[in-house]
Amino acid sequence: MTSPLLLSRYKLAAFLACPQRFELRYLRRLTWPAVPRPEEDEERAALGRQFHQLVQRHFMGLPVDKAAIGDARLRRWWDLFAQNQPDLPDGRILTEVTLTIPIGRHFLHGRFDLLVIGEEEGRPFAHVFDWKTGKAQDEATLRRDWQTRLYLALLAEGGGALWGESAPPAFDPEAIRITYWYVTEPDRPRTLPYSQAEHRQNWEELTAVVSQIECHLESGEWPLADDLAQCRWCSYQIYCGRGEGDTAVPEPDESEEELLFPDVEPALP
Ligand code: SF4
Secondary structure, three states: OOOOOEEOHHHHHHHHHOHHHHHHHHHOOOOOOOOOOOHHHHHHHHHHHHHHHHHHHHHOOOOOOHHHOOOHHHHHHHHHHHHHOOOOOOOEEEEEEEEEEEEOOEEEEEEEEEEEEEEEOOEEEEEEEEEEOOOOOOHHHHHHOHHHHHHHHHHHHHHHHHOOOOOOOOOOHHHEEEEEEEOOEEEEEEEEEOOHHHHHHHHHHHHHHHHHHHHHHHHOOOOOOOOHHHHOOOOOHHHHOOOOOOOOOOOOOOOHHHHHOOOOOOOOO
């Protein structure tokens, strides 16, 4: 039997896009055979990292010296955040906190930019905030996104671990929500609530995806993507044999957060 997997939203999305890419990247850990990222992408990713660090610093109660922010775009992002930061509910603020829960013999894993937990009318709640420096998405797209689905499910199934000693085992889905804040639309944060019914369906689908991964682990077979559009920008064309090999560039579906916090799998028992 293979070792248990630590499954992040990137891994779930990669598996659903192309099982072969998931295997090459996350199981065989082949390095990307791609040409270097365009300079502009590198620069934007670096700025995204720095922006998250500034916001984290702010919520840790440390001063942010705007005059010391050298890059004009980053300074502008910080201004936009300072002028439009979403209201936080009263509660305990946790920055860059991670949560890992079991699913079958594997684990689901997420890292929250910011999480507020507390009580509202005597009922525990959890509210995730996520900072985005890319293109703003509409609420329907965000609701389907694996980040949303994974983060809400993590809290509904195992969020109590963040509460403390007298922890409830998890949060009631009705008391969980996530807010996405975009530098590109700073005055229009998107807040998505959750519910029992959504969680039942979400958890069922997550379990089904993990079961599919388990089946492929057992068979050792990792099919190529059905959707050829997935291959167009895939960095693994030269490994799977579907492509020219010298035209691959890094995948555009990788968001800045993965560059910020690459998934490092801890040793599991
Ligand atoms: S090129 Fe297509 S089939 Fe090959 S690994 Fe990438 S997405 Fe999968």
